Amino acid sequence: MNILEVNNLKKSFGDKTVLTDVSFSVKENEIYGFIGGNGEGKTTTMRMILGLLKIDAGDVFVCGEPVTFGETKTNRHVGYLPDVPEFYPFMNAREYLKLCAEITNITKDKSAARIEALLELVGLSDVDTKIKGYSRGMKQRLGVAQALINQPKLLICDEPTSALDPKGRRDILGILKSIKSETTVIFSTHILSDVEQISDRVGILKDGHIIRELDLKTDKLPPSGVLVTVQESDVEKLNTVFTVESREGMFYIPDIELEALYKQLNEHKIYPIHIEQARPSLEDVYLEVT
Numbered sequence: 001m002n003i004l005e006v007n008n009l010k011k012s013f014g015d016k017t018v019l020t021d022v023s024f025s026v027k028e029n030e031i032y033g034f035i036g037g038n039g040e041g042k043t044t045t046m047r048m049i050l051g052l053l054k055i056d057a058g059d060v061f062v063c064g065e066p067v068t069f070g071e072t073k074t075n076r077h078v079g080y081l082p083d084v085p086e087f088y089p090f091m092n093a094r095e096y097l098k099l100c101a102e103i104t105n106i107t108k109d110k111s112a113a114r115i116e117a118l119l120e121l122v123g124l125s126d127v128d129t130k131i132k133g134y135s136r137g138m139k140q141r142l143g144v145a146q147a148l149i150n151q152p153k154l155l156i157c158d159e160p161t162s163a164l165d166p167k168g169r170r171d172i173l174g175i176l177k178s179i180k181s182e183t184t185v186i187f188s189t190h191i192l193s194d195v196e197q198i199s200d201r202v203g204i205l206k207d208g209h210i211i212r213e214l215d216l217k218t219d220k221l222p223p224s225g226v227l228v229t230v231q232e233s234d235v236e237k238l239n240t241v242f243t244v245e246s247r248e249g250m251f252y253i254p255d256i257e258l259e260a261l262y263k264q265l266n267e268h269k270i271y272p273i274h275i276e277q278a279r280p281s282l283e284d285v286y287l288e289v290t
């Protein structure tokens, strides 16, 4: 089942066209990485999914229900972590989540257990200090807890890791991955290694539309060239016969099929120790298509 469907979205601000034709869908329990450079329209798209921004043309469905601008009915299925989450700095995490639970109309008997489970999930159970003293990473983790308070079917995160150090990024990615069995996640970013770590699928937004979608679980990125290790005495010969570059402690030979490689190695009496098919990184694909 598709938890999110975005069909042919168009959006302009005055005479500036941002989205020309954005379409994609996200299946239940998927993590979808929404990639795009600065100003490509990731936040704009997310705000339209939330019904916070008027759609010029196209439509959005969340859990099969149409999203209407100005109506927040479909947001009962959605949790949202904005790029810069704002909190009441004089509260502690527990107090803040209690307030969020009240606003979301979660009954008191249910909210206490939910809040404790969320604090545990984001590693803030033992923190009683006020939010004003929190690090960026702690605020972002509290932001995830806040977004999950209503047990959403869909969690939308706008650049959740961009402002964080490596540990903070790892924490957030770990949390998003751990909730996958209960919540479908879409997160925008331009940090491609983050996307690669946790996403099932990715969509690359460029020039107002999704220029490429990749299924990172099933369609492994297409092979491109091979990685070879040879005896020290064969290195010079390898360099003469092929155009090679060093990569990951091996020799990378681009644009060659395994069969052709074996044939040429044999012809030149080069004895490989190890051969493997090289695959481009998501960054390679991104740079190629953009």
Ligand SMILES: Nc1ncnc2c1ncn2[C@@H]1O[C@H](COP(=O)(O)OP(=O)(O)OP(=O)(O)O)[C@@H](O)[C@H]1O
Binding pocket: 013, 018, 036, 037, 038, 039, 040, 041, 042, 043, 044, 045
């Ligand atoms: N309310 C608005 N009025 C006018 N222009 C806007 C408005 N909101 C966004 N834009 C413009 O739309 C374009 C896309 O902005 P958006 O914030 O959606 O991009 P983004 O992909 O999220 O970028 P970033 O990675 O920098 O956050 C930008 O050029 C931005 O200036």
